[in-house]
Amino acid sequence: xxxxxxxxxxxxxxxxxxxxxxxxxxxxxxxxxxxxxxxxxxxxxxxxxxxxxxxxxxxxxxxxxxxxxxxxxxxxxxxxxxxxxxxxxxxxxxxxxxxxxxxxxxxxxxxxxxxxxxxxxxxxxxxxxxxxxxxxxxxxxxxxxxxxxxxxxxxxxxxxxxxxxxxxxxxxxxxxx
Amino acid sequence: xxxxxxxxxxxxxxxxxxxxxxxxxxxxxxxxxxxxxxxxxxxxxxxxxxxxxxxxxxxxxxxxxxxxxxxxxxxxxxxxxxxxxxxxxxxxxxxxxxxxxxxxxxxxxxxxxxxxxxxxxxxxxxxxxxxxxxxxxxxxxxxxxxxxxxxxxxxxxxxxxxxxxxxxxxxxxxxxxxxxxxxxxxxxxxxxxxxxxxxxxxxxxxxxxxxxxxxxxxxxxxxxxxxxxxxxxxxxxxxxxxxxxxxxxxxxxxxxxxxxxxxxxxxxxxxxxxxxxxxxxxxxxxxxxxxxxxxxxxxxxxxxxxxxxxxxxxxxxxxxxxxxxxxxxxxxxxxxxxxxxxxxxxxxxxxxxxx
Amino acid sequence: xxxxxxxxxxxxxxxxxxxxxxxxxxxxxxxxxxxxxxxxxxxxxxxxxxxxxxxxxxxxxxxxxxxxxxxxxxxxxxxxxxxxxxxxxxxxxxxxxxxxxxxxxxxxxxxxxxxxxxxxxxxxxxxxxxxxxxxxxxxxxxxxxxxxxxxxxxxxxxxxxxxxxxxxxxxxxxxxxxxxxxxxxxxxxxxxxxxxxxxxxxxxxxxxxxxxxxxxxxxxxxxxxxxxxxxxxxxxxxxxxxxxxxxxxxxx
Numbered sequence: 001x002x003x004x005x006x007x008x009x010x011x012x013x014x015x016x017x018x019x020x021x022x023x024x025x026x027x028x029x030x031x032x033x034x035x036x037x038x039x040x041x042x043x044x045x046x047x048x049x050x051x052x053x054x055x056x057x058x059x060x061x062x063x064x065x066x067x068x069x070x071x072x073x074x075x076x077x078x079x080x081x082x083x084x085x086x087x088x089x090x091x092x093x094x095x096x097x098x099x100x101x102x103x104x105x106x107x108x109x110x111x112x113x114x115x116x117x118x119x120x121x122x123x124x125x126x127x128x129x130x131x132x133x134x135x136x137x138x139x140x141x142x143x144x145x146x147x148x149x150x151x152x153x154x155x156x157x158x159x160x161x162x163x164x165x166x167x168x169x170x171x172x173x174x175x176x177x
Numbered sequence: 178x179x180x181x182x183x184x185x186x187x188x189x190x191x192x193x194x195x196x197x198x199x200x201x202x203x204x205x206x207x208x209x210x211x212x213x214x215x216x217x218x219x220x221x222x223x224x225x226x227x228x229x230x231x232x233x234x235x236x237x238x239x240x241x242x243x244x245x246x247x248x249x250x251x252x253x254x255x256x257x258x259x260x261x262x263x264x265x266x267x268x269x270x271x272x273x274x275x276x277x278x279x280x281x282x283x284x285x286x287x288x289x290x291x292x293x294x295x296x297x298x299x300x301x302x303x304x305x306x307x308x309x310x311x312x313x314x315x316x317x318x319x320x321x322x323x324x325x326x327x328x329x330x331x332x333x334x335x336x337x338x339x340x341x342x343x344x345x346x347x348x349x350x351x352x353x354x355x356x357x358x359x360x361x362x363x364x365x366x367x368x369x370x371x372x373x374x375x376x377x378x379x380x381x382x383x384x385x386x387x388x389x390x391x392x393x394x395x396x397x398x399x400x401x402x403x404x405x406x407x408x409x410x411x412x413x414x415x416x417x418x419x420x421x422x423x424x425x426x427x428x429x430x431x432x433x434x435x436x437x438x439x440x441x442x443x444x445x446x447x448x449x450x451x452x453x454x455x456x457x458x459x460x461x462x463x464x465x466x467x468x469x470x471x472x473x474x475x476x477x478x479x480x481x482x483x484x485x486x487x488x489x490x491x492x493x494x495x496x497x498x499x500x501x502x503x504x505x506x507x508x509x510x511x512x513x514x515x516x517x518x519x520x521x522x523x524x525x526x527x528x529x530x531x532x
Numbered sequence: 533x534x535x536x537x538x539x540x541x542x543x544x545x546x547x548x549x550x551x552x553x554x555x556x557x558x559x560x561x562x563x564x565x566x567x568x569x570x571x572x573x574x575x576x577x578x579x580x581x582x583x584x585x586x587x588x589x590x591x592x593x594x595x596x597x598x599x600x601x602x603x604x605x606x607x608x609x610x611x612x613x614x615x616x617x618x619x620x621x622x623x624x625x626x627x628x629x630x631x632x633x634x635x636x637x638x639x640x641x642x643x644x645x646x647x648x649x650x651x652x653x654x655x656x657x658x659x660x661x662x663x664x665x666x667x668x669x670x671x672x673x674x675x676x677x678x679x680x681x682x683x684x685x686x687x688x689x690x691x692x693x694x695x696x697x698x699x700x701x702x703x704x705x706x707x708x709x710x711x712x713x714x715x716x717x718x719x720x721x722x723x724x725x726x727x728x729x730x731x732x733x734x735x736x737x738x739x740x741x742x743x744x745x746x747x748x749x750x751x752x753x754x755x756x757x758x759x760x761x762x763x764x765x766x767x768x769x770x771x772x773x774x775x776x777x778x779x780x781x782x783x784x
Contacts, residue, residue: 021183021355028183028357036183036355040209040293061442063354064514154183201614228613232606233639240603240636244610247597248577252610270600375595375611377618380574386589388598 002057004142005065008129009050009082010074010098018155019072019129020051022167025151026137027055030144035063048077055143070140072132074098074115091139093132111135113177119170127170134174145175181357186325186347187212187255189358190281193329194253195220196360199279200227201252203241205234205260208293209349210283213255235260239267239280246271246278247387249374251333255281257349258299259290261307268342269308273389275373275404277336279329280314280344283352286512294512295349295435298486303346304463304493311401313408315343315415316462318433322356324460330361335415337369339407346462348485350435350514411464418466419458420473422448426455428527429473431494432483433459435514440483443520452528459490470497479527480504483520485513540564542573542593549587553746553753556584556652558710560591562720563623563650566727567594576619577611579604581633583625584658602633605640608647619730621648627657630666630690637696644701644735648726651692654743655764662748666690669767674748689767693740697773703729704737705773709765711757718770725777734776742768 006023010016017038027034037052052065066085071092073079076099079092086092088107097116113135115128130152137148152167184192191213194202202217214231221227228245232238238254245252256264261282271278284299286292303316315335317328325347332343375385391397422444423429432440437458447454457473459466470480479502482491488506495504507523509515539545543564550556567573576594580586582601589596599607604622612620629637629651640647656674657663663676667689671680681689693705704726708719719741726737742764746756772778 024183024355028181034357037350038353040349040353059441060356060438061445062439062514062517063350063356064516066516201610203610230609230613233635236603237606237609237636237639240600240606241610241613243599243603244579244597244607244612245614246610247607248611248614250614252614266600267603274598375577375597376615377575377577378573378595384593385595386598387596388589390586390598 004055004070004140005068006053006055006070006072006136007050007065007068007082007085008053008072008074009048009078010095010129012049014049014074015126015129016049016051016074019133020053021155022130022133022148022151023053023055025154026143026147027053029147029150029154032056033058033060035060037063050078070136072129072136074129074132076101079103091136093136095128095132097128109139111139113174118173122169122173124166124170127166130167130170131174131177134171135177136174137171138175138177181359183355184322184358185212185353185355186322186351187283187353188216189322189325190255190329190345190347191216191220192360193326194279195225195227197251197330197333199251199253199333200225201245201250202228203230203232203238203245203252203254205232205238205256207257207260209285209295209352210255210257210281212352213281213283235263236266239264239271242278242280243267243271243274243276246276247274247375249371249376251279253279253281255283257283257285258287258296261299261302265302265308268314269310269312270389271342272308272312272314273310274387275340276342276387277333277340278342279332279336280342282344282346284346284348286510292512293349295514296485296510296512297348297434297436298489298510299346300462300484300486300489303344304465307344312404313341313463315339315341315411316346317343318346318460318462319351320434320437320458322351322354322358325351326358326360335411337371339411341407341411346434348435349512415461416464416466416468417460418469419460420469421456421458423455423457423473425453426473427453427476427478428524429455429457429477429480430483430520430524431457431459431470431480431490433462433490436483436485439515439517440520442517443524446517446521447524447528450525450530452524452530454524454528462490465493467497470494474498474501477502481523481527482506483515483523484508485515486510540568542567544591544593546590548591550584551747553744553756554584555654555710555741555743558716559650559652559719559741559743560588562716562723563621564592565720566724569724570727570731572619572727572731575617576621577615579608579611579620579622581622581624581628582659583628585623585625585652586659588623602628602631603636604628605633605636605645605647605649609640609643609645612645612647616646619648619727621650621727623650624652625658626651626653626655626665626667630692634666638699641696641736641738642699642701644703646730646733646735647737648730649736649738650723651738651740652743653692653740653768654745655689656745656748658745658748662745667692669763691768693738693773696738701735702738702774703735703776704739706738706775707740707742707768707770707773709742709760709770711760715770729777740768742770
């Protein structure tokens, strides 16, 4: 696979854009071409939110992901909206703390992770998305795994050292999930 | 600065302007360009000793740009479609006063309040009539975040050289998306000589007047004709376009900005299917790169314009092709970005290889 | 031989296009005299606005920019922000300042934009041929209020100095007129204060000059002065509406 199309989706406030940015920076550090495109809507808080990330060995054409290789679904409306858009052979990562339905497709790989619950239990509120990003890294093997920790340090300002620590821990949990 | 950084298009535009010595920004909030203003408000006053001013309206903002550029400094404003309509009065005065200025349009769907999703439906406005009267802007259409950076200095340089306003015609997709970018080494204050500037004559030179009012028709006509001589030079010297896989192409997709990215993907997929497709990507929308179109007309079987509007640039392509070949159009509008699959399908139809 | 009277240096040696009895000429002269006395012509950029005074760019000897209708405060803002140590003034009529340019005016004032505004209030649109202005008086007959301004449908005239005096960014709001020698002297003092305020970085200064428009009022120059005294001044009382230097005990 020379191009990876990822769609991250959920409610505003779940860190969807942040998760996408971490993924994008991983691509940058890995020397790939990449693009990050948020959906932007009038809802500033709590509305639906999604983010397209394309990582590729080639120059990127459309940055809008309409047929994701990987879907990260952080709530039920997002899963319902995008489940059939995922390409056959693709992958879906579901935050099962937030989604009470199952994927009814047998041509995609599906992982159910209790991400929000695990994050809450570990006092790392808002890190659920990073747990799922960690899990994605483990499963796709597209990117060099060493870069993700560096990416977190790039995305979070150095002055927020505590947040960096939490997110590194979240990645670790994801990588082992 | 060699290191690549991830930046949103809007922020990259703003940083590029600062790097070009723009220390005077005047704007008004509107989605999806607001990051330009937010970035400027953070950087300009504190870190650059410059001016960020949130005006009372787009109308005021463009006139503040007129004032600042009259004083001889590099100034800019940014907005999105409905806001650009409001600025059109000031843009016409800037054009009629022979002033350089940088205007950014991060387009959204129209008309009216329209939507807030990406669009290219201001092509006509930017290239034909951004305000009343006979005048033109130098219009650049970036397709990557790196070009958002690179075209800022080009817009300033060409604008100052010919004394015309310049526009970067972006869109909500390019404004909101992030890609890695690299900034060129920072330049010092612009060196362009501006003997026309109204910055106080200091009793050392004759007074300067910046003006667009000429009551005598003959005088006004002569001035406009002089301006059109400069436009002719711009047309001759400043056309820019990219050709992608055009050497042996038979079907030429013509697309700019966001839709050119989608079209590039579609052209590559068409090639994989054995269809000889190529992409002509206008970089300057005014002057329209007719030389690049012209040199491909003979070998073309057909042209296909792909735009995020109901068909605006297609007229300019037809003017060059002038009936010698068919020019087809495919567009999505209202804020929808066409998919590579849709464009590929159009290419197949034109190639007679519809599945 | 002692020179007792001469043309100010800041005023160009060209004939004005203004109508007989129009007070623009007097006000132009006062502005030019003040520029001379302060010795700032070389640092000054004036902004001409749309209306009869648009041609003031030909009359003042400093650098001049011509602005779109109502936008002079915005253009002046851009100039001043780029040239903070220069002297920037606008010269605006009532239609320009109080109708189409009201937003620009109010916001320049509330920002305390450090500029000087000369505001000519003659209660009518002059250049377009005598239409109702935002400052036309109740009952005043104009081309677009042929039965007299009806306040029930056209609303009331705006008292600009009173309105702007409520804003914290306003340094000086003073209404003057030029119908007599004494008033002309007072007007010049106010204009000078408006420019001095700018040099001392005090903020937005507006000097409203209650003026005549004999042509569009349909009166002779002398009748126009009388009409101004009888009708304009009661509605637009002369005086200082705000003066930060007076509040602080004056500039030393």
